[in-house]
Amino acid sequence: MNPLMNYLGQLRKSKIGLVGWGIILTFVFIAIFAPLISPYNPNAISGAYYQHPSMLHLFGTNQEGQDLFSQNMYGTRIPLIVGTTAALVAVVLGLLVGLFSGYFGGVPDEILMRITDFFLVVPAIVLMIVISALIGGTLTNVILIIGGLSWPMTARVVRSMVLSIKEWPFVEVAKSSNGSSLYIMFKHILPNVMPVVFANAALSVANAIFTQAALVFIGVGDVTDLSWGNIMHFAYINGTITTGIWWYMIPPGIFIVLLTVGFIFLSTSFETIFNPRTRRI
Amino acid sequence: MSLSNLSYILRRTVSAVLTIFAIIILNFILFRLLPGDPITLLYRSPALTQHQINLLTEEFGLNQPLWIQFVIFFKNSLMGNFGISFFYKQPVTSIIIPAIKNSLILLIPANLMAILLGMFTGAISAWHRGKKIDSTILGTSLALYAMPTFWLGSMLIVVALHVGNIPVEGMYSIGVLNQSAIIRFWDLLGHLALPLITLTLVLYGEFTIVMRNSLLDVLSEDFILTAKAKGATDSRILWRHAFPNGLLPLVSLIAISFGLVIGGVIFTEIVFSWPGIGFVTYTAIFMRDYPVLQGAFFLITITVVLANYFADFVYSYIDPRIRYR
Amino acid sequence: MLEIRDLVVKYKTSKGSVSAVDRISLEIDKGTIFGLVGESGSGKTTLGLSILRILSPNASIESGDILVSGTNITRLKEREMRNWRGKKIAMVFQGAMSSLNPLMTVEEQVAEPLIIHENMERSLAKRKARDNLANVGLGENILKRYPHELSGGMKQRVVIAMAIIGHPELLIADEPTTALDVVTQHRIMKLFKALRDEYGITIIMISHDLPIVAEVANSMAIMYGGKISEVGNAREVVTKSKHPYTQGLIKSIPNPKSSEVIRGIPGEPVSLVNPSPGCRFYDRCSFRRDICKTYDYNPAVLDGQHKVYCNLYEAGKQ
Ligand SMILES: Nc1ncnc2c1ncn2[C@@H]1O[C@H](COP(=O)(O)OP(=O)(O)OP(=O)(O)O)[C@@H](O)[C@H]1O
Ligand code: SF4
Ligand SMILES: [Mg+2]
Numbered sequence: 001m002n003p004l005m006n007y008l009g010q011l012r013k014s015k016i017g018l019v020g021w022g023i024i025l026t027f028v029f030i031a032i033f034a035p036l037i038s039p040y041n042p043n044a045i046s047g048a049y050y051q052h053p054s055m056l057h058l059f060g061t062n063q064e065g066q067d068l069f070s071q072n073m074y075g076t077r078i079p080l081i082v083g084t085t086a087a088l089v090a091v092v093l094g095l096l097v098g099l100f101s102g103y104f105g106g107v108p109d110e111i112l113m114r115i116t117d118f119f120l121v122v123p124a125i126v127l128m129i130v131i132s133a134l135i136g137g138t139l140t141n142v143i144l145i146i147g148g149l150s151w152p153m154t155a156r157v158v159r160s161m162v163l164s165i166k167e168w169p170f171v172e173v174a175k176s177s178n179g180s181s182l183y184i185m186f187k188h189i190l191p192n193v194m195p196v197v198f199a200n201a202a203l204s205v206a207n208a209i210f211t212q213a214a215l216v217f218i219g220v221g222d223v224t225d226l227s228w229g230n231i232m233h234f235a236y237i238n239g240t241i242t243t244g245i246w247w248y249m250i251p252p253g254i255f256i257v258l259l260t261v262g263f264i265f266l267s268t269s270f271e272t273i274f275n276p277r278t279r280r281i
Numbered sequence: 282m283s284l285s286n287l288s289y290i291l292r293r294t295v296s297a298v299l300t301i302f303a304i305i306i307l308n309f310i311l312f313r314l315l316p317g318d319p320i321t322l323l324y325r326s327p328a329l330t331q332h333q334i335n336l337l338t339e340e341f342g343l344n345q346p347l348w349i350q351f352v353i354f355f356k357n358s359l360m361g362n363f364g365i366s367f368f369y370k371q372p373v374t375s376i377i378i379p380a381i382k383n384s385l386i387l388l389i390p391a392n393l394m395a396i397l398l399g400m401f402t403g404a405i406s407a408w409h410r411g412k413k414i415d416s417t418i419l420g421t422s423l424a425l426y427a428m429p430t431f432w433l434g435s436m437l438i439v440v441a442l443h444v445g446n447i448p449v450e451g452m453y454s455i456g457v458l459n460q461s462a463i464i465r466f467w468d469l470l471g472h473l474a475l476p477l478i479t480l481t482l483v484l485y486g487e488f489t490i491v492m493r494n495s496l497l498d499v500l501s502e503d504f505i506l507t508a509k510a511k512g513a514t515d516s517r518i519l520w521r522h523a524f525p526n527g528l529l530p531l532v533s534l535i536a537i538s539f540g541l542v543i544g545g546v547i548f549t550e551i552v553f554s555w556p557g558i559g560f561v562t563y564t565a566i567f568m569r570d571y572p573v574l575q576g577a578f579f580l581i582t583i584t585v586v587l588a589n590y591f592a593d594f595v596y597s598y599i600d601p602r603i604r605y606r
Numbered sequence: 607m608l609e610i611r612d613l614v615v616k617y618k619t620s621k622g623s624v625s626a627v628d629r630i631s632l633e634i635d636k637g638t639i640f641g642l643v644g645e646s647g648s649g650k651t652t653l654g655l656s657i658l659r660i661l662s663p664n665a666s667i668e669s670g671d672i673l674v675s676g677t678n679i680t681r682l683k684e685r686e687m688r689n690w691r692g693k694k695i696a697m698v699f700q701g702a703m704s705s706l707n708p709l710m711t712v713e714e715q716v717a718e719p720l721i722i723h724e725n726m727e728r729s730l731a732k733r734k735a736r737d738n739l740a741n742v743g744l745g746e747n748i749l750k751r752y753p754h755e756l757s758g759g760m761k762q763r764v765v766i767a768m769a770i771i772g773h774p775e776l777l778i779a780d781e782p783t784t785a786l787d788v789v790t791q792h793r794i795m796k797l798f799k800a801l802r803d804e805y806g807i808t809i810i811m812i813s814h815d816l817p818i819v820a821e822v823a824n825s826m827a828i829m830y831g832g833k834i835s836e837v838g839n840a841r842e843v844v845t846k847s848k849h850p851y852t853q854g855l856i857k858s859i860p861n862p863k864s865s866e867v868i869r870g871i872p873g874e875p876v877s878l879v880n881p882s883p884g885c886r887f888y889d890r891c892s893f894r895r896d897i898c899k900t901y902d903y904n905p906a907v908l909d910g911q912h913k914v915y916c917n918l919y920e921a922g923k924q
Contacts, residue, residue: 015621117296118303121589122582123540123549126562130578131564134311210429217431220566232432236552242449245441253432260427275334503704509660510699511692511719511768525709601752604706 010273017269023262027255031076038070042226046070050240053247060247062231063238071231072251078227079259082143084213087204089147091154095197103166103185113159116152124149128211132220142221146208154200161193195274202267206260213256213266228252289597297590304582305358309351312575337364363576368568373576376561381580383452385559386469388546391477395484396535403492404527407500408519418489425486430545434479434552441475448472450554476553483545491534496527525599532596539585539592607636607808608657608776613670615649615656617709622879626652626665628832634825636775637806639798641819641840643855644829647875650812651700653829654778658697659687664775674776692719696769699778700812702762706753712739712764713749738767742797759790763797770801777801780812795822817859822842825911826853831876831886838912847913850891885917893918 011017030037040046043066051061059068101112128145135141165171166189174184215221216229219237223230235241235249338344345353357363363373399422406418425433441447448454448471457468499505500523508522547559554560558577565573615627626649634640642650655661656670659679671678674695679687696719707715716738717731726734734745742763753761762782769777779798783791797833799822801807813819819826820840827837828851836849847853854871861874873890885891885898 073428118300121300121540121586122304122307123543123585125540125544126578126581129547129562130311130574133574206427210427213429214431214544218431218548218551218563218566226394232429232435236431236435241435241552244442244444247434249435253429253436256429256432257424257427261423264423264427273467503699504700504707505770506660507699507705507765508707508718509691510658510697512688512690512722513692513718514688514722517722522707522710526707600709602754 007270007273011269014269014273016265017273020265020269023258024266027076027080027259027262030073031080033075034070034073034076038067038073040067040070042066042070050245050248052116059251060245062110062234062248063240068231068248068251070248071226072228072255075226075228075231075252076255078139078225079209079212079229079256082139082146082227083205083259086143086146086150086208086212087201089143090150090204090208091197091201094146094151094154094200095158095193097151097155099162099185099189102159102162103181103189109159112155119149119152120156125211125214128215129218129220132215134250137215137221139222139225142212142215146211148216150204150207150211154204155195156250157196157200158193161196162189164244165189165192191231195270199267199270199274202263202270206263206267209263210260214280228256290594293590293593297586300586301583304579304586305398307577308575309354311511311578312571323528328591333365333370347550358579363579364572364581366570366573368565368570368573373572376573377558377576377580380556380558380561381584383500383555384546384550386557387473387480387549387557388477388542391480391545392484392535394477394481395488396531398481398486399485400492400528400531403531404496404524405490406489407493407527408515408523410497419493422486422489422493425482426490428483428486430479430483430548431555433483434476434549437475437479437503447475448492450476452556472555476549476555479550479552480545483549484542487538487541488534492527492531494530495530499523499526502526529596529600532592532599535592539588543581543585607675608632608810609635609671609673610653610657611673613653613656613672613871614668615652615661615664615665616668617652617665619664619879624878625832625881626878627656629670630832630834632827632834632837634808634810636808636905638824639658639719639802639809639811639822641823641826642810642812642829643814643816643819643826645814645875647878648669648829649832649878650814650829651780652832654697654780654810654812657776657778658691658695659684660691660697689723692769692774693723694774695776695778696772696774697778698762698769698780698782700763700784702765702782703758705765706761708753711750711752712756716764716768719768723772725791729792734771734872735767738771739764741770742767743793755774756847758784759793762786762790762794764795766794770805770807773805774807774915776810778810778812781814782811782817783813784819791818798822816844828855831881832878833886834915835887836912836914839910840858842912846912848912848919849916851887852894854890 004067011021045065046067047057047061047065049061049063049065051057051065053060057067057069059072062071083125097112097116101109101116131145132142137145169262171184171188174188179187212221212227213229213232216223216227217233217236221229223233229252231252232249235245240246240248331393341468343350353476361374363377365371366373366376369376402418402422406415409415438449441449448468450472452472453465454472455470457465460468505523513522541560546557547562549555550557551563558581561573562577562581564570565577610630610632613627613630614625617624617626628649629699630653632640642653644650652661652665655665657674657679659667659682661667667680670680673679674690679690683692686816706712713732713735716735717726717728718736720726720731721728724731732749736749739745739748744760744763744767748756748760748764753764756764766779766782769779782798783794786794795818798809798811802809811819811823822841823840825838826840826843827841828835828849830851836843836847836852843852844856847856851871871890876886876889882899884900885894888894888898891898895917
């Protein structure tokens with residue numbers, strides 16, 4: 001059966017999966033309809049600065065007097081964009097490295113795995129901070145930096161799967177009937193690693209969202225684009241935490257937790273549906 | 282010590298050394314990515330005098346061909362010479378070494394506490410799989426895992442300020458450094474409390490989830506059934522048979538999660554202005570103090586590699602299957 | 607010694623409820639070896655696990671009684687049952703390869719039942735473990751070893767030593783010789799015979815290998831689809847088999863002297879998920895009648911203990 005149909009069919013029974021999709025789609029909805037949901041222009045001064053939350057300003061206002069609710073609604077966009085695109089970069093890279101390494105083995109495998117291990121050992125977040133600080137954290141740069149440094153996990157997982165799939169009878173048959181390597185790799189092996197790749201991709205999105213917020217918070221990301229990390233950055237550098245402006249930083253943090261958990265649930269649902277033996281949560 | 286044992290140690294050592302070499306190369310390349318050549322960069326730093334710039338240019342061979350620069354850089358890295366801080370105008374090492382010490386004061390107890398807590402609650406969660414206690418532990422861990430460190434820290438500060446007299450900034454109170462050792466120690470403990478709680482909680486989430494998963498695997502293994510068939514009590518099955526086996530993946534995670542720990546440390550230090558390596562990195566970014574940034578990056582990554590290296594031995598000691606390989 | 611009456615065990619799964627043991631009744635005499643033979647998935651292990659009451663959490667004993675030396679163990683509290691496990695009833699599990707704790711030495715694992723039940727001092731328990739291992743033909747040099755350092759045959763014997771160290775009255779051995787080479791198989795079988803003859807231990811030997819069981823068993827039962835199809839004196843069941851399934855099973859045993867191609871029983875093993883009433887073997891039986899589809903038969907008692915659960919034989923008649 002088509003794995004996608006299989007997934008959709010089983011999803012009804014997976015509470016975790018439904019909750020995950022529910023959270024994610026809610027935020028996608030918010031991101032798309034931010035202009036309709038937001039009562040104010042997020043960049044316009046819409047009241048006095050540091051207003052407490054009220055019916056006028058649900059989340060209060062910031063140091064400039066901008067409406068924090070509107071900022072948080074618009075701020076949904078960048079995390080979703082960076083999260084998905086960076087994860088895409090990471091997963092495609094990881095998939096290619098894993099497929100190639102696992103399928104061909106030998107010296108290429110050895111070299112690729114050395115590189116993979118190196119990037120697994122070096123703390124990615126530190127490397128990301130340093131590179132962003134050096135070359136500047138524009139939106140594209142941040143996507144490439146996060147994506148370009150987050151592939152090793154996927155590569156490892158894919159490689160170990162390819163190693164076992166390679167031994168399956170049907171691949172042996174395909175090989176002996178001299179199908180080209182590329183054909184076998186993409187026609188026979190790829191479909192079988194896809195479920196794992198999906199699970200990994202969802203986790204990568206969660207990680208990328210998390211990382212983007214961290215980079216912006218620390219000031220090496222793009223602090224001009226509205227995002228949850230950006231809101232927290234300004235909350236921090238304006239010293240709101242220690243000066244009693246407690247409401248400033250709460251919403252974006254909760255949103256990040258929710259969206260991250262949403263993608264973790266999504267990943268779990270991929271795992272449980274495609275591989276019921278790992279049923280965990 | 283057997284021959285195979287020796288060869289294992291040798292292999293791990295070679296790989297650690299190679300990794301360190303690779304890090305030095307990466308470090309060199311990274312800081313050449315900067316727009317403009319290093320000398321013009323020096324001129325851009327208002328803190329340096331012409332004389333200092335000349336000295337630095339000489340010392341790091343900045344007017345020499347690239348490969349000579351690299352050789353000099355390589356030698357300097359190994360000897361811990363990263364030059365003079367643009368901002369503090371002191372040798373980078375004299376800034377970084379005390380910072381590392383401060384970080385360890387925070388990191389070691391937090392990591393230990395998180396591991397211990399995670400180990401036990403993860404095990405209990407797995408044992409009571411599907412029950413209420415399991416969903417509580419799992420839910421908490423998941424939320425903590427998904428929580429940005431700096432946000433959690435900030436929220437704790439808000440609460441602490443509301444409660445009252447809890448230090449939320451720095452390592453010592455102003456003026457306390459002239460006091461007796463005991464007073465300094467208590468002052469330090471007070472300042473340590475919040476960052477320690479933050480870091481412990483952040484790390485706790487992941488350790489718990491991993492321990493739970495690994496124990497679920499172990500509990501479905503045949504030897505658990507064997508233990509049951511022997512008439513072992515539940516607590517004997519859990520703590521004597523399942524737990525040690527469940528620890529193995531956790532230990533290997535602890536080994537590879539120093540990166541995660543470092544991330545947590547950096548953001549905790551920033552929020553609480555804890556003068557550790559993370560805070561130094563943060564200020565270096567702000568001040569565009571590249572030598573300090575470079576030195577901090579090098580020392581952090583080397584620490585992680587070494588920690589990894591030693592954790593491997595701990596792991597091979599715990600698991601007899603590796604010990605004798 | 608052991609009496610099972612109308613035992614029903616079900617697994618709850620996402621696809622429905624699996625009747626792995628369906629109204630099984632058995633009697634086993636003290637000091638005999640009882641062979642339990644059937645193909646994969648016929649419910650042999652489930653039956654064994656029910657006697658120790660260590661079924662997986664999704665399984666339950668729905669009805670029926672299990673009497674061991676007169677005690678109905680289905681009525682025991684979990685705490686009381688624990689005292690029976692490893693002491694009065696012991697089990698050797700299918701796949702000895704994975705039944706040993708990888709992080710404990712052989713000596714610790716073999717001694718453990720004594721430490722649990724007799725509260726024995728560690729050093730004394732270890733000494734007994736050494737003696738017991740000697741009984742199954744293993745020397746002192748393996749005491750301090752870890753499971754991954756043992757061969758398959760060694761592990762199997764360690765597991766047996768571990769099971770008999772508490773001097774159980776009943777030993778359930780689940781596929782104790784599968785995956786072992788022929789020489790080792792015979793050694794292990796001899797060991798079981800010795801356990802029966804010298805210590806009077808009652809043994810249930812589970813296997814899908816009929817000839818091997820027939821070699822040592824006093825009596826045996828053939829299982830199919832969670833039910834007994836034929837039971838009786840081991841010799842009689844083999845030489846005078848009556849049930850179509852048993853006959854098929856015996857026909858499919860390779861005969862080294864003839865070059866005849868072995869024919870297995872055609873068809874797939876029956877699914878145990880929500881099974882229909884009537885004979886489980888219906889789909890694959892070449893003697894089937896319409897009545898077999900729905901009629902829930904009673905056993906036909908042939909001579910003595912020999913019983914056949916099949917509509918071809920009416921109760922009491924041959
Ligand atoms: N934990 C479980 N959950 C659900 N179904 C199970 C479980 N264990 C066994 N079953 C099902 O119960 C039936 C009987 O299984 P059992 O293991 O008792 O068979 P068996 O005769 O021992 O087979 P084998 O020779 O392969 O060991 C099978 O259909 C099996 O799929
Ligand atoms: S009861 Fe009927 S179907 Fe079943 S074995 Fe006997 S003859 Fe065959
Ligand atoms: Mg079985």
